[in-house]
Amino acid sequence: MLHYAAVFFVIAIIAAVLGFTGIAGAASNIAWILFVVFVVLAIISLFRGRRVA
Numbered sequence: 001m002l003h004y005a006a007v008f009f010v011i012a013i014i015a016a017v018l019g020f021t022g023i024a025g026a027a028s029n030i031a032w033i034l035f036v037v038f039v040v041l042a043i044i045s046l047f048r049g050r051r052v053a
Helices: 002-018 021-049
Strands: none
Touching (some): 002 021
């Protein structure tokens, strides 16, 4: 998930440099959403891994 966020971030930077602001905005929004989902899943897995029966 973090890999895909980084890929979309790079796409956003390249599109912004080339002047495609619409594509850059969309790619940065996708990267932001993927990063947030990654952080939420990482926190959930951190707390689920600490349970001791």
